Structures are given as structure tokens and as C-alpha cells.
Amino acid sequence: MDAPDRPDGPGPTMLDAVGWALRAPSLHNSQPWRWRVDAAEAALYADPLRRLYETDPDRRDLLVSCGACLHHLHVALAAAGTGVRTVRLPDPEDTDLLAVVTIVDGPADAAEADLWPALPRRRTDRRRYADRPVPGSVLEAVTAAARRHGALLLPVSGQARRAGIDAVLARAADEQRCRPGYLAELMTWTHRYAGAHDGIPAWARPTRPAPRGTGPNRAFPAGRLTATAAAPAEGGVLAVLCTRRDGPEDRLRAGEATSAVLLTAVRAGLATTPLSQALELSATRSVLARDVLHVDAHPQLIVRLGYPVDDRELPATPRRALSAVLAP
Known part of the structure; x- marks a missing residue:
């Protein structure tokens, strides 16, 4: 790609x-x-x-x-x-x-x-990523892009850290399923009414979620997104975007850094998926910083980077018209 x-x-x-x-x-x-x-x-x-x-x-x-x-x-x-x-x-x-x-x-x-x-090419790509290493030069570029916006991007390397982040993701998924209203929100935004121009359509969701603890993606209702028939083991890199503080401006700037990281990765030919589930609960957020990353910083988002096993370009997810988002 x-x-x-x-x-x-x-x-x-x-x-x-x-x-x-x-x-x-x-x-x-x-x-x-x-x-x-x-x-x-x-x-x-x-x-x-x-x-x-x-x-x-x-x-x-x-x-x-x-x-x-x-x-x-x-x-x-x-x-x-x-x-x-x-x-x-x-x-x-x-x-x-x-x-x-x-x-x-x-x-x-x-x-x-x-x-x-x-910018016109970026997609959230939830397909399986190939077991192909992300070049060190690309990791340096995306790390520099985050740093330019005042954030830290920490690639998760080593089996122990990857196992730790997988455990945090699994725990967040388990706890959120028990939260009143969470599943209702999930269904609301994955089963939008005709003409809504938002939410996650079926063609952008995997045909079935990965078994618990075997993949980083959120468990969405089954969709129509498939990988190649003979997909290899999940590859790619997970990187955690952190800020030194955790106020409203830090979170806003974390979003700016996220955009810069995603666009830098896409410019280099990678597929990307922003992952927020592990950061939506204070308990798993703390475990991620303290026990997995060992940093005195605030995780704001996890970014999945890699090469999809299916290199066909995904269509863009729907967007509301400009007129719909303009304030009077």
C-alpha cells in the first residue's frame, strides 16, 4: 500500500x-x-x-x-x-x-x-494485520509527530508488555459489558437509522469479534468486514499515546497528536486503528500506566499500526454534511 x-x-x-x-x-x-x-x-x-x-x-x-x-x-x-x-x-x-x-x-x-x-485516505481499519514488522523509521516518524503536539507515543514492545496490554484490554471489555447503558450505546451507534451519516456501518465491523483476549479491537456487533481467507497471526504494533497531565487541554491536544500520528502512519503506507476502550475506565487506565508502561504519565489512546492482510482500500465511513455541524 x-x-x-x-x-x-x-x-x-x-x-x-x-x-x-x-x-x-x-x-x-x-x-x-x-x-x-x-x-x-x-x-x-x-x-x-x-x-x-x-x-x-x-x-x-x-x-x-x-x-x-x-x-x-x-x-x-x-x-x-x-x-x-x-x-x-x-x-x-x-x-x-x-x-x-x-x-x-x-x-x-x-x-x-x-x-x-x-487525510482523504485515512480509514479506521479493523481488519487483521499481517505479521510484517513496522519499520523502525516509521515508528520514529509517528513518535516525532506525537511529540510535536506535546504528547508521548510509546510503542509496546516485548511479549510481556504486549500480554499486559492485552490483559488490560480484556479487563476493560469485561467491565464495560456490565455497565448499565454501555451495550445500549454500542447498539445505538452500530445500528443507525437510514440517512444518519454517522456511526459504524456493518461493512466497517468484523464478521465476528476475535475471541476474548486475542485481539485489540472492541467487540462490536457482527458486521461484514472480512480479511483474507488464510490470514496469518495478528501482527502490527500497538502504541500508547500519553500526556504529562490530564486536564481538558491535555485531552484536546492528545486528539491533535492522535490525528498527526494516524496521518503520518497512513502517509507511510500503514493501516491504523485508534483504540480507546482501555482508557474509558479509570481502573484500567491506571493499570496501563503503572503496571504495563511503568510511566508517570496519563494514557489517552492506544493506536494500532500495521499492514492489513487484505490491501484493498476500505470505503470511507459516513460523515454528516457540513451544513449539519454549523452552529447558527
């Missing part, structure tokens, strides 16, 4: 760039954002009506998702040759106002512009 050629850049307006930002990943493809846009400024708001209260009790996933959308906007504006100034959490009295991005005179961010070719 070669890196794509650079496609034409986005249109020249802020509204065009926000349209591209809507391709960002989000928890269950819930797209929990609203935008207020004028000619030279865009304000990003969290949409509380799209928060998954049982899956995301402390708004972590909502803020990470919105941070990814914010970074996608930065990439689109940089690709259009536009310089920007971004103020995060500008109003302490309005916790839903997450960022204000203003077009300014000055050069575009070249590093962000370089990620543009990956």
Missing part, C-alpha cells in the same frame, strides 16, 4: 477547510463537534448531544475526538498555504468552546501541509 500522490489541496476558504476537518476519527464515529465559521475564523465546539455518557463518563473521548478534528482543520489550512493562530479553551465559562482558529498573515505550517495527502 504505497503512499498516495499529493491530491489537489482544499479550497481557499475557511469553510472548505472545515469541510475536510469533518473526516476526523471519533468515538463510534459519533462526530461530537459543532463549528461556527466566518471568512477568517472558525470556532470549534463540543456537541454534548453526541457525547456517549456511559462509554465516555469523563468526556475524555469527546475531547480527543474534537482534538483530532481540530488537527484535521490545521492540515487542510496548511495545505491551502494558510497561516493560522489557534487559541485553545478560550473561555473558562464555556466548556464546550474548545478552540478558535484564525487565519493570519504568515507562512503555512510545512509539517502539517505534508500530511495532507493522507
Whole structure:
């Protein structure tokens, strides 16, 4: 899966760039954002009506998702040759106002512009990954991308650590299944009404979940996504994205770092899957940091990187129209 050629850049307006930002990943493809846009400024708001209260009790996933959308906007504006100034959490009295991005005179961010070719190609790929090593140069590149946004990306190496992270993932799955409302939310976002333009369609979900403890993906209701008939053992790399602190801005910036990591990996020809389940419970989050990673940091997301055994490109999951996310 070669890196794509650079496609034409986005249109020249802020509204065009926000349209591209809507391709960002989000928890269950819930797209929990609203935008207020004028000619030279865009304000990003969290949409509380799209928060998954049982899956995301402390708004972590909502803020990470919105941070990814914010970074996608930065990439689109940089690709259009536009310089920007971004103020995060500008109003302490309005916790839903997450960022204000203003077009300014000055050069575009070249590093962000370089990620543009990956933005239309990025997919959450839940297929089995081949037992093919991810090059060290790619791991260095994605680690540097996270660091550029103030986050740490820690690849999980060694059998002991991988077994530890698999145990944390299995524990989170077991505990969440017992939480009132969790399964109802899962069904809501995997069985959307016709024309919803959100959620996880059947063709993006595996035909059957991996047996408990044998795979990192969340156990979704069975779908139609298959790998090749003779799939080898699960390969790829799991990497944990962490921040030094755990406030709202840290979670927002973790989402920006997540977007940068995913786009950097896709640019290098990898498939990617963001995994949040182990971080949605305080107990498993603590175990992951203390007993598996041995770090004094706050895990915010796990990223799965690798080469799918089936190299056919997946279609894009549905997205709401730009008009549906614009605030009056």
C-alpha cells in the first residue's frame, strides 16, 4: 500500500477547510463537534448531544475526538498555504468552546501541509494485520509527530508488555459489558437509522469479534468486514499515546497528536486503528500506566499500526454534511 500522490489541496476558504476537518476519527464515529465559521475564523465546539455518557463518563473521548478534528482543520489550512493562530479553551465559562482558529498573515505550517495527502485516505481499519514488522523509521516518524503536539507515543514492545496490554484490554471489555447503558450505546451507534451519516456501518465491523483476549479491537456487533481467507497471526504494533497531565487541554491536544500520528502512519503506507476502550475506565487506565508502561504519565489512546492482510482500500465511513455541524 504505497503512499498516495499529493491530491489537489482544499479550497481557499475557511469553510472548505472545515469541510475536510469533518473526516476526523471519533468515538463510534459519533462526530461530537459543532463549528461556527466566518471568512477568517472558525470556532470549534463540543456537541454534548453526541457525547456517549456511559462509554465516555469523563468526556475524555469527546475531547480527543474534537482534538483530532481540530488537527484535521490545521492540515487542510496548511495545505491551502494558510497561516493560522489557534487559541485553545478560550473561555473558562464555556466548556464546550474548545478552540478558535484564525487565519493570519504568515507562512503555512510545512509539517502539517505534508500530511495532507493522507487525510482523504485515512480509514479506521479493523481488519487483521499481517505479521510484517513496522519499520523502525516509521515508528520514529509517528513518535516525532506525537511529540510535536506535546504528547508521548510509546510503542509496546516485548511479549510481556504486549500480554499486559492485552490483559488490560480484556479487563476493560469485561467491565464495560456490565455497565448499565454501555451495550445500549454500542447498539445505538452500530445500528443507525437510514440517512444518519454517522456511526459504524456493518461493512466497517468484523464478521465476528476475535475471541476474548486475542485481539485489540472492541467487540462490536457482527458486521461484514472480512480479511483474507488464510490470514496469518495478528501482527502490527500497538502504541500508547500519553500526556504529562490530564486536564481538558491535555485531552484536546492528545486528539491533535492522535490525528498527526494516524496521518503520518497512513502517509507511510500503514493501516491504523485508534483504540480507546482501555482508557474509558479509570481502573484500567491506571493499570496501563503503572503496571504495563511503568510511566508517570496519563494514557489517552492506544493506536494500532500495521499492514492489513487484505490491501484493498476500505470505503470511507459516513460523515454528516457540513451544513449539519454549523452552529447558527
